[in-house]
Amino acid sequence: MSDPVIRTRFAPSPSGHLHVGGARTALFCWAYARGHGGRFVLRIEDTDRARSSDAATTAFVADLAWLGIDWDEGPYYQSQRLEHYHACIARLLDEGRAYRAFETVEELDAARAAVRSGGGGEGDRGGGRGGYRYDRAALQLDAATIEQYLAENRPHVVRFKLPDGDRVITFTDVVRGDIEVPAAELDDFVIQKADGYPTYHFAVIVDDELMGVTHVIRGEEHLYNTARHVLLQEALGFRRPVYAHLSLIFNPDGSKMSKRDKDRAVRAAVHEKKFESPQAGISRDQWDRWLSSKKHQLPAEVTERLAGALGVALPEIEVEDFRRGGYLPEVLVNYLALLGWSPGGDVEKFDAEYLIEHFALDRIIKSPAKFDRDKLLAFNLDALQAMTGEDFRDRLRAHGERYHGEFLRTLGAGKFSMFAGASHARSKTLDDAYRGCGFLVAADDEIVYEQTRAVRKALTGGDPDGYAHLEAMRPVLGAQNDWSIAALEQCVTSYADEHAGGKLGTVAQPLRIAVSGGTVSPAIFDTLAILGRTRVLNRIDRCLATRS
RNA sequence: GACCCCAUCGUCUAGUCAGGUCCAGGACACCAGGUUUUCAUCCUGGGAACAGGGGUUCAAAUCCCCUUGGGGUCACCA
Structure with a gap:
């Protein structure tokens, strides 16, 4: 028999948007499958009915698609696969490897609290969870009692019965090495909740088996859980996949990056x-x-x-946040891949193709990584600057269609191209271009002149001052017929040469303030060109009217 | 708290498995200077790390032990 086809899966629970940590896991699973001629499965773990929503599923399917992560099978929904879990539960029940337990959540909470407080000293806050383990009381119930409870429809869970004896559960994790967990650390955990849904631990091993998953790549929070999974697999006669646990992603301050x-x-x-x-x-x-x-x-x-x-x-925090922020999906993919994995050497800029070709489990980083937004931003800047003007314009338009509709509506195709050209060199993200450029699409009387020192200085400083230059420029621009960027540059520069000692800045800043209301805008000639003569002259007049 | 995992510049990391070519390389950030019509870029230069302590060895960032620090798990959440 030849090697089975490699199968990986991404199995998120649908709550909110896709988190960057989840995105990285998905990326690695996807890259591994793609790089090994395998298949990538998407499975929605929606066994917690309170926390799952269809909207969330739709949202992160979209997030994955935006990142360019596609799947070969699924999405499967665990909530639609209950029959499989029930069949396996029934088997375990029949074989005496699992049993019904009737304690309520309240009773268990009380028992845990008792162990904690009886355990001795005052625990520091948050710490000292105590070593509560389920006492197997339900195992003492006689058949008649169970029969009666069942007849009463008394709510109950199903617990997995840990094998007897002092065994040590061992498994190999490709990133952590051999892991040993004494069974004594575990207790008879719940595998089916009172509402009839399987718990995560149970659904995951049933589905991984049924779906033929060969490699489980997931977050480190599951490392210890794997011991339970191994036990379950043994009890059900399932195959054991290869495990790879990824360390977590943190905020710069060391806290866990979370919603x-x-x-x-x-x-x-x-x-x-x-x-x-x-x-x-x-x-x-x-x-x-x-x-x-x-x-x-x-x-x-x-x-x-x-x-x-x-x-x-x-x-x-979430993939959608970065999309809205104007980051390129290929850049996020690149950056995320670098967080917890390294191709070795000095390589750090690469695309999805490269990742697929080179991604290997043995180069996954063991220690947790902090998410560095500055570096992501620098990568995004580099990618933006490496684009052709046409590519940038198209991407900028796509971003605008989604988040800045007013620019698309107000600027025609020609003006939009000018806007893109003027924004390219100064944008670190696609959103940067739009941010702060509201004046380009605002009505003339909506322009509000900032009351800041920089503005005042540009307008009233120097001799002649900024207002005087504006006043002098107004008829010059009014007589300007050719309103192209090049012609405007020629016009304003020659004015500066003659009346401002060749210092373009002393003329450009007052103009910038007049048309934008502030001291920051795209290059002044582009800005004037995009606005058009009428609006520029109007705004100069309005600005001059603020002269005291 | 118990059990387990991890540890190279501020950050992400290369180098560790096969000890010497590493007084430790790259990137981001930072600092200094320069270019520029604002913002943002861009150019040049600079400082910056093997957590601490013991071993093993001719030789340790690399192997072993301890300490310290960080993280994970201990749910009818995934």
């Missing part, structure tokens, strides 16, 4: 600015509950609305 970071950012701003009233969309109750405890999180939409109202930038 909660957004909530945290908003919370800090709310406290700082003493925001009191609840925001539209949530009740006073919800608001108070959120304020009272860091354990509560606001719905994502509310968090975003709040951030907008408070003027705080939410940290980019």
